[in-house]
Amino acid sequence: MTAHDAFLTTEYNDQHRARLIERSLRPELADLADERSWTDVSRSGATLSIRIEATDLVALRAAANTWLTLLDVAERSAQAGDLVET
Template sequence: MLLTSHSVFETPVASRIYRSLKPELESQVTDRSSVEIKVDNSTLYLEIRSDDLVAMRSTLNTWLRLIQVASETADCLA
């Protein structure tokens, strides 16, 4: 079973968040899920694909937390 999650974040610091998270994409933690991030102006797109529900939940938790921390950090620097 293939699961897919699409998330959209509208923020003026979307490009900063993208740049800070881009290195994380190079080191894949598991083969059970994949992550893709795109940015377009002030919108950040997150797509996660997973083979099973446990991997999906774990990957979602990880990346949503990473985005939250990157956003809070970018806001402090602005």
């Protein structure tokens, strides 16, 4: 049972962008799960959701910081890909 959780939700302009970001994040799920926190990434249309569960606030904060950083990197990488394609 988890004592703490956080939900991060972001909406993109289109489903393609949301799918690209989701696929960028999904491989990290297994590598970052541990006995104190775990995460689920899901997508519905153009909306991406990240649910973080943790046994304590320190683990929740650390996991949230990690996933926000990974989300930022995925978004910047997708944006750089757009620049290359145009």
